[in-house]
Amino acid sequence: MWKFLADEHPVGKENAASLYRTGFLKAKTANTLKDSRVCDPLSIQQSRQCDNTMLQEHFDQGSPQDLNYPNRWPDEGVLPGFREFMENWYEKMEAAAGRLMEALEEAFQLPPGSFLNKMTHEKNASEARLLHYPAIDMAEIKQGGVSRIWPHFDLGVITLLFQDGVGGLECEDRTRSDKFLGVGSNSQSEMVVNVSETLQRWTNGSVPAGLHRVTVPKRFEERGCGMVPERFSVTYFCKADRDANVGALPQFVSNGCPAKYEEMTAIEYHQSRLKSAY
Numbered sequence: 035m036w037k038f039l040a041d042e043h044p045v046g047k048e049n050a051a052s053l054y055r056t057g058f059l060k061a062k063t064a065n066t067l068k069d070s071r072v073c074d075p076l077s078i079q080q081s082r083q084c085d086n087t088m089l090q091e092h093f094d095q096g097s098p099q100d101l102n103y104p105n106r107w108p109d110e111g112v113l114p115g116f117r118e119f120m121e122n123w124y125e126k127m128e129a130a131a132g133r134l135m136e137a138l139e140e141a142f143q144l145p146p147g148s149f150l151n152k153m154t155h156e157k158n159a160s161e162a163r164l165l166h167y168p169a170i171d172m173a174e175i176k177q178g179g180v181s182r183i184w185p186h187f188d189l190g191v192i193t194l195l196f197q198d199g200v201g202g203l204e205c206e207d208r209t210r211s212d213k214f215l216g217v218g219s220n221s222q223s224e225m226v227v228n229v230s231e232t233l234q235r236w237t238n239g240s241v242p243a244g245l246h247r248v249t250v251p252k253r254f255e256e257r258g259c260g261m262v263p264e265r266f267s268v269t270y271f272c273k274a275d276r277d278a279n280v281g282a283l284p285q286f287v288s289n290g291c292p293a294k295y296e297e298m299t300a301i302e303y304h305q306s307r308l309k310s311a312y
């Protein structure tokens with residue numbers, strides 16, 4: 035996981051902060067939380083236990099170009115400016131993700147486009163999500179039956195994430211697999227970048243995906259009991275084009291390091307992961 039401060043990414047303070055509560059509550063008021071997209075098989079993230087034991091609600095948004103699974107927007111008269119604001123934000127996230135992937139191509143000395151040709155603007159299958167975790171009694175989470183999000187890997191290429199100041203996001207400590215480290219937020223416009231499974235596959239395991247979860251923030255856990263306040267976060271799940279190959283790039287395969295992952299398209303991969311999750 036990497037972190038970028040507001041001044042270092044093109045999304046901007048204003049956009050990030052106003053999206054949490056305002057964006058989410060607007061989507062909720064307009065009753066667009068459920069079915070905010072026409073059922074996209076890629077819209078569900080892999081999770082170890084993805085069912086009603088996860089206490090969250092969210093608004094999902096795909097690319098405006100995606101005519102196969104179009105977004106469903108509230109009438110302009112109901113929420114003036116909401117669609118325009120969200121589409122503008124999506125565009126900024128797409129640009130930010132593109133710049134990061136370009137930097138990674140350069141860092142690995144790959145021919146330009148090695149990653150980006152598989153993540154085109156025209157076929158963008160990425161998804162933006164406004165998340166809300168309602169306030170919950172800590173005892174409920176401690177009993178183990180429910181969570182804000184169970185430990186999971188995201189399926190796309192990278193995930194860009196903004197969170198409010200409540201906390202609770204944790205990533206696995208790779209030196210000790212039973213331990214998770216808190217991913218705090220020093221500023222609400224700080225952007226967290228998490229590696230997802232497709233990047234791990236493209237790089238033949240050189241850049242491993244980050245296992246992460248959202249649970250009781252440490253400072254509340256220390257109190258032992260009581261309510262954990264509601265939490266808002268915003269994500270951009272940057273994904274490969276549905277027809278892009280998610281096998282390892284040839285530059286990461288050698289006699290000493292044979293291909294670890296089967297070649298298939300992103301949509302085939304996502305569907306196989308979702309099948310194994312249920």
Ligand SMILES: O=C(O)CCC(=O)C(=O)O
Nearest residue numbers: 079165183197203248267
């Ligand atoms: O809300 C967060 O901080 C994490 C969300 C997340 O991991 C997900 O939706 O896949």
Ligand SMILES: [Fe+2]
Nearest residue numbers: 079187188246
């Ligand atoms: Fe995630």
